[in-house]
Amino acid sequence: MKARTLTRHFRESLKSLGRNSWMTFASVSAVTVTLLLVGVFVLIMMNLNKVADDLENDVEIKTFVSLEADDARIEAIQATIQSMPGVESVEFSTKEEELTDLVLDFGDELSLFQQSNPLFDVFYVKATEPQQTEQVAIEIAKLDNIEDVKYGEGKIEKLFNFLNLGRNVGLVLILALLFTAMFLISNTIRITIVARRHEIEIMKLVGATNWFVRVPFILEGMWLGLLGSILPIALVSMLYYQVTDFAQPKLSGEMIQLLDLTPFIYQVSALILVMGVFIGIWGSFMSIRKFLRV
Amino acid sequence: MIQMKNVYKKYPNGIVALNGLTVEIEQGEFVYVVGPSGAGKSTFIKMMYREERPTSGQMLINNVDIATLKSKKVPMLRRQIGVVFQDFKLLPRLNVYENVAFALEVIEETPEMIRKRVMEVLDLVGLKHKARMFPTELSGGEQQRVSIARSIVNKPKVVIADEPTGNLDPETSWDIMDLFERINATGTTILMATHNREVVNKRRHRVIAIEGGLIVRDVAGGDYGYEG
Numbered sequence: 017m018k019a020r021t022l023t024r025h026f027r028e029s030l031k032s033l034g035r036n037s038w039m040t041f042a043s044v045s046a047v048t049v050t051l052l053l054v055g056v057f058v059l060i061m062m063n064l065n066k067v068a069d070d071l072e073n074d075v076e077i078k079t080f081v082s083l084e085a086d087d088a089r090i091e092a093i094q095a096t097i098q099s100m101p102g103v104e105s106v107e108f109s110t111k112e113e114e115l116t117d118l119v120l121d122f123g124d125e126l127s128l129f130q131q132s133n134p135l136f137d138v139f140y141v142k143a144t145e146p147q148q149t150e151q152v153a154i155e156i157a158k159l160d161n162i163e164d165v166k167y168g169e170g171k172i173e174k175l176f177n178f179l180n181l182g183r184n185v186g187l188v189l190i191l192a193l194l195f196t197a198m199f200l201i202s203n204t205i206r207i208t209i210v211a212r213r214h215e216i217e218i219m220k221l222v223g224a225t226n227w228f229v230r231v232p233f234i235l236e237g238m239w240l241g242l243l244g245s246i247l248p249i250a251l252v253s254m255l256y257y258q259v260t261d262f263a264q265p266k267l268s269g270e271m272i273q274l275l276d277l278t279p280f281i282y283q284v285s286a287l288i289l290v291m292g293v294f295i296g297i298w299g300s301f302m303s304i305r306k307f308l309r310v
Numbered sequence: 311m312i313q314m315k316n317v318y319k320k321y322p323n324g325i326v327a328l329n330g331l332t333v334e335i336e337q338g339e340f341v342y343v344v345g346p347s348g349a350g351k352s353t354f355i356k357m358m359y360r361e362e363r364p365t366s367g368q369m370l371i372n373n374v375d376i377a378t379l380k381s382k383k384v385p386m387l388r389r390q391i392g393v394v395f396q397d398f399k400l401l402p403r404l405n406v407y408e409n410v411a412f413a414l415e416v417i418e419e420t421p422e423m424i425r426k427r428v429m430e431v432l433d434l435v436g437l438k439h440k441a442r443m444f445p446t447e448l449s450g451g452e453q454q455r456v457s458i459a460r461s462i463v464n465k466p467k468v469v470i471a472d473e474p475t476g477n478l479d480p481e482t483s484w485d486i487m488d489l490f491e492r493i494n495a496t497g498t499t500i501l502m503a504t505h506n507r508e509v510v511n512k513r514r515h516r517v518i519a520i521e522g523g524l525i526v527r528d529v530a531g532g533d534y535g536y537e538g
Contacts, residue, residue, distance in 0.1 A: 021418050215401055221359065222464070223389035224416035226382075 021228070029235035032208050039204040040240065043197070047244025047295065050190075050197040051288050055252035057186050058284055059259075063274055068179050070272045072146035077153045079139040080163040089161055090137065097141055100155055102148040111135040136163055194295055201240050201299030205233050209307050216307065226308055233300045241296025242289070249285045256281050311337040311467065311499060312358070317367035319353050319523075327353035329523030330367065335501065337467065340494045342510050343503040344534055345520040354520060355503050358470045359391050360384050372467065389417055392461030396473035398453045400445040400460075406432070407441040410460045417464065431459040435489060451482030458489055468499035475506050487513055510534040 033040045079097070081090060090108070097106045109117075114135045119126045129135075141156065143149045149167055157165040209216065219229050260277045267273055312335040319328040327350045335341055345351050356362040357369060360376050369376040371387065379387060400409050407428060414424045432438045435455040445453055454474060461469050471490065475483035487509055494500045504510060510517060510533065517532035518525055527535060 018418055020421075024415070214399065218399055218401065218412065219416045220385075221388060221393050222413040222416060222460070223385040223387075225385045228416055228418075 022231075025231045025235055028232040029239060032212075032232065032236050033239055036204065036208055036211070039207050040243075043200040043204040043240050043299075044244045046197045046200040047241055047292055048247045050193040050295075051245050051248035051292055052251060053193055054190050054291060055248045055284060055288050056255070057190060058287065059252065059256055061183055061186060062280070062284075064179055064182065066275050067272050068175060071175065074271055075143075075146055075149050075168060077139075077141040077143070077149060077156060077165060077167040079141055079156050079165050080136040081139065082161040082163045083136065085137075085161040093159060093161065094139065096159060097139060097156060100152060102143050102145065102152050104142045104144040106142075107140040109138045109140065111137050114138055194291070197244070198295045198299045198302075201237055201296055202303045204240060205237055205300040206303040208236060209233065209303060213307070220308075229308060230304050233304050234297055237296040237298075237300030238293055239296070240299075241292035241294065244296075245289050245292030248288050248292075252284060252288065253281050256284075311335060311372055312501075313368070313370040314357075315368040317357070317364045317369055319350075319357070319362065320365045327523055328357075328364070331520070331524055333518065333525055333528070335499065337499055338494070338497050340491070340500045340515040341502065342515055342517045342534075343501065343520060344505070344510060344517060344536065345526075346536070349521045350523040351503050351520050352472070353523075355470055355472050355501070358468070358501060359388055359393055385417075389464055390467050392464070392466040392469040394454070394457055394461045394469060394471040394474050396476040398445070398450075398457040398477075400453055400456055402445055405442050405444050406437060406448070406456050409445065409456055410463050413460045413463050419464075427463055428459075431463045434462075434492075435459045449482070450478050451485055454478060454482075454486055455489065458486070458493075462493055462498070466498065468501060469493060471500065471502040471504075473503055473505065475504065475509060480508070483509060507534040507536065 081093065085093070094106055094108060097103055111133050114137075115126070115129060115133055118135070139156075141152065143152045153165045153167045156162060216229055257277060260274055263274055312333075314331055314333045317328050317331045318326070320326045329350075331350070331354070343351055343354060353362055357364065357376065358371070360379065363379075364377045367377065372390065374387065376387070401412065404412060410428045410431060411424050414427060419427075429438065429441075432441055435458055437452060437455055437459065440448065440452065445456065448456070454477075458469075458474075461471075469490070474490070475486055478486060483506060490500050490502065491513065514531040514533075516530045517527065517535070519527035519535060
């Protein structure tokens with residue numbers, strides 16, 4: 017395609033936006049609302065994922081060693097666990113150390129137990145992959161001289177189920193919104209096409225190629241998507257700037273962290289832009305198809 | 311240049327518009343297509359610029375088979391064919407010059423070539439002095455001249471005219487006929503569907519009469535042959 021032709025197509029597409037200003041406004045608004053919701057949803061979902069990852073990585077298996085195990089046996093158990101597949105690290109903590117921790121957490125009343133410590137020696141085991149935690153815990157429980165194994169059974173699964181549910185519901189909502197925006201864009205383009213049906217007919221009769229007829233409308237759809245993504249990008253960026261500005265000092269040193277402002281916000285902005293342009297182009301494609309058969 | 315052999319056209323609603331029509335038209339001929347409404351005239355004309363394609367049969371334009379021509383190649387076919395309509399089909403927001411230039415712009419001619427060629431054809435149809443006027447400011451005859459100028463601006467081998475004088479008064483019709491004959495004199499084939507009895511009888515050319523989807527009469531220098 018020649019540069020001159022492309023210039024013409026750009027000019028035509030911009031003229032058309034102005035000529036159907038109300039429809040332009042309506043579809044740009046629809047795209048704006050859609051992308052704003054998409055943007056906020058992505059912010060929330062990505063951060064929830066981050067939180068879940070943080071929590072997940074903190075999961076460990078607390079292995080209680082039977083009282084009858086002597087030092088040699090304890091060392092043997094440690095070596096066995098260490099060599100299991102999927103085990104990242106094993107830390108040993110004597111029952112005295114356990115009691116000290118307990119006293120630190122719950123207060124001096126518990127120091128009474130120092131006379132007769134009721135606790136067990138404990139191994140803290142971390143799995144390489146959080147998903148392997150359950151499997152590793154079951155394997156450890158099979159060993160001799162193991163009193164009990166605890167790893168927060170069910171709680172992590174519940175968190176993940178919750179996150180998955182949230183993600184699926186959100187995705188369905190977003191797809192519905194994207195579809196609506198696309199439909200509105202395709203309607204706008206259709207009105208443009210109907211207004212210029214005469215022109216298209218003549219173009220085709222004098223031998224314009226299909227692409228020559230199509231490109232201005234595709235460009236018009238692209239503008240609609242592009243215009244519709246400006247406000248969402250600005251708002252979502254501002255919103256996340258405020259959120260990180262407020263929350264990050266409070267979370268410093270905590271296990272859970274939000275995603276850093278950059279590059280995350282650039283990625284979200286790019287995503288919003290790409291989606292806007294995509295639904296714009298796709299929307300116009302859907303309406304042009306029918307009208308080109310002259 | 312145009313050869314139709316056993317061309318049969320059945321529309322999806324079951325109507326048979328052409329019923330095995332066979333005809334041959336040479337380069338440079340001037341041909342009237344006459345016949346009652348609904349006889350298949352329009353389908354015959356539309357097939358020339360591939361708005362309709364035959365259901366069966368063979369149709370060659372410059373030895374290219376229209377029936378099997380790929381949609382992608384249709385624009386190239388249409389660049390060799392000029393079409394003139396009863397209702398002119400001019401774009402109201404473009405002036406005379408722009409309307410004619412449009413036909414060259416959409417096939418991506420160079421601006422220099424467009425300027426030169428548009429002024430040439432406007433001169434030919436006698437509207438050079440009205441190049442900046444808009445279609446609504448022109449008479450019917452002038453509008454038809456613009457649409458003829460547009461149809462020949464890319465130097466087609468054949469001009470197809472569907473009732474070009476249908477909306478014009480008799481006086482103006484003669485002027486338009488003069489124009490078509492001048493274009494024909496340069497070697498361009500003219501194929502004209504018409505109901506204008508007087509024109510056909512006074513300006514004698516080959517007459518093809520279509521009835522019931524078939525050619526019932528094909529006479530060189532024939533008359534209109536229908537009443538009214």
